[in-house]
Amino acid sequence: MVHVPRVPIPKAVPAGKLSGDIHHCRDSLSAMQGIAAVAGSTAPRFVERPEPAAPGAGQVLCRTLRLGICGTDREILRSAQPWLPPGEEHLVLGHECLARVEAVGPGVTEVATGALVVPTVRRARPGARHRVDLLSFGDFTERGIVCEHGFSAPWWLDEPRNLYRVPPELEKLAVLTEPLAIVEKGIHEAVAAQEARLGAGCWEALPPRVLATGLGPIGFAAAAAAIRRGWPTALYGRDGQDSSRARLAADLGARYVSGELATDDFERDGFDLVLECSGSDEVMLQAARALASRGVMVWLGSMRVPQPAPLNVQQLMRDGLLRNHLHIGSVNAAPRDFRAALDDVAWWHARNAPALARLITARIAPRDALWHYEHRERQGIKAVIEY
Ligand code: BGC
Numbered sequence: 276m277v278h279v280p281r282v283p284i285p286k287a288v289p290a291g292k293l294s295g296d297i298h299h300c301r302d303s304l305s306a307m308q309g310i311a312a313v314a315g316s317t318a319p320r321f322v323e324r325p326e327p328a329a330p331g332a333g334q335v336l337c338r339t340l341r342l343g344i345c346g347t348d349r350e351i352l353r354s355a356q357p358w359l360p361p362g363e364e365h366l367v368l369g370h371e372c373l374a375r376v377e378a379v380g381p382g383v384t385e386v387a388t389g390a391l392v393v394p395t396v397r398r399a400r401p402g403a404r405h406r407v408d409l410l411s412f413g414d415f416t417e418r419g420i421v422c423e424h425g426f427s428a429p430w431w432l433d434e435p436r437n438l439y440r441v442p443p444e445l446e447k448l449a450v451l452t453e454p455l456a457i458v459e460k461g462i463h464e465a466v467a468a469q470e471a472r473l474g475a476g477c478w479e480a481l482p483p484r485v486l487a488t489g490l491g492p493i494g495f496a497a498a499a500a501a502i503r504r505g506w507p508t509a510l511y512g513r514d515g516q517d518s519s520r521a522r523l524a525a526d527l528g529a530r531y532v533s534g535e536l537a538t539d540d541f542e543r544d545g546f547d548l549v550l551e552c553s554g555s556d557e558v559m560l561q562a563a564r565a566l567a568s569r570g571v572m573v574w575l576g577s578m579r580v581p582q583p584a585p586l587n588v589q590q591l592m593r594d595g596l597l598r599n600h601l602h603i604g605s606v607n608a609a610p611r612d613f614r615a616a617l618d619d620v621a622w623w624h625a626r627n628a629p630a631l632a633r634l635i636t637a638r639i640a641p642r643d644a645l646w647h648y649e650h651r652e653r654q655g656i657k658a659v660i661e662y
Contacts, residue, residue: 307428335378337375337394344371368427398437408460520656546562547566550573574592
């Protein structure tokens with residue numbers, strides 16, 4: 276764990292007194308800077324952002340307190356082709372965010388100044404006809420990912436319908452809400468499909484044996500969400516049994532497995548639900564061979580730039596995931612998933628907050644963040660910027 280002194284957080288800003296107070300905190304390094312991906316470059320950059328206007332009618336001014344860095348950020352950078360907001364030369368990154376409401380505009384009653392919130396990532400474009408997480412590419416923007424700036428520029432405007440209230444006692448863990456919402460969606464989709472064919476409550480009567488694959492934040496979040504449901508859970512990775520991530524899996528209550536997954540007796544030793552979070556075609560095919568009858572596999576991990584291959588299974592996984600195919604591919608999260616993710620955080624807060632907190636393996640100041648946008652620490656899980 277890296278400990279770096281925090282950038283001081285200014286006091287809450289009353290509406291109508293914005294620019295003065297924001298100006299006041301410009302001394303701290305990143306007061307008005309965002310971390311951006313620039314077209315044609317793979318390197319993350321600090322960019323100066325304009326001071327936000329006071330929130331207008333129906334708007335909320337938020338300030339980022341914590342920001343998770345994830346594989347998607349690194350993939351956007353590696354591609355050197357970020358989806359830019361119209362007329363912009365860079366995309367401000369950041370989509371896993373815990374923020375505080377600093378001011379609300381006229382007519383806002385849903386949240387008040389001082390409230391802690393987690394913003395959603397995806398926003399439907401006008402006229403979109405499906406649940407937001409099921410939309411086709413082109414029918415949505417995603418903050419920090421697709422054509423809308425993200426939350427690393429620490430002051431941003433939003434609308435209350437895109438914000439989930441976070442109880443103050445969950446402040447330390449709530450930056451994990453967004454990745455938890457991703458796995459919650461996968462689980463909800465699997466339950467819906469399974470109940471459609473086996474009947475309501477089928478996994479309540481007989482809890483599924485779960486395998487989560489991959490030792491990144493999504494793999495651990497998948498294990499955490501399955502364990503919260505009381506489902507017997509295994510986490511697969513390539514680390515040794517005595518590694519820190521294997522120990523964390525055990526401390527969360529998962530069985531850590533590595534090596535060969537395929538089993539001759541897949542009914543007895545196999546799994547009923549695989550939450551595939553590695554994005555690796557090799558791991559996915561191995562896990563598929565360990566699925567018991569009536570088993571469900573959900574793809575939650577993919578590579579943005581798959582390698583060309585004679586049978587491009589990684590491309591199949593990525594398309595399945597991003598287009599919500601019923602393999603089952605799963606991307607983004609619905610309101611029910613965000614609510615469930617907050618339930619996950621609250622459950623872990625009450626049961627074993629220190630174990631869930633160990634998913635955050637680096638806490639860094641904004642000025643030290645760029646390295647983490649290009650690299651993952653060995654044995655690291657989630658790097659979080661503390662504003
Ligand atoms: C985000 C999702 C997003 C997906 C595809 C993930 O990293 O967590 O919210 O939909 O990337 O852009």
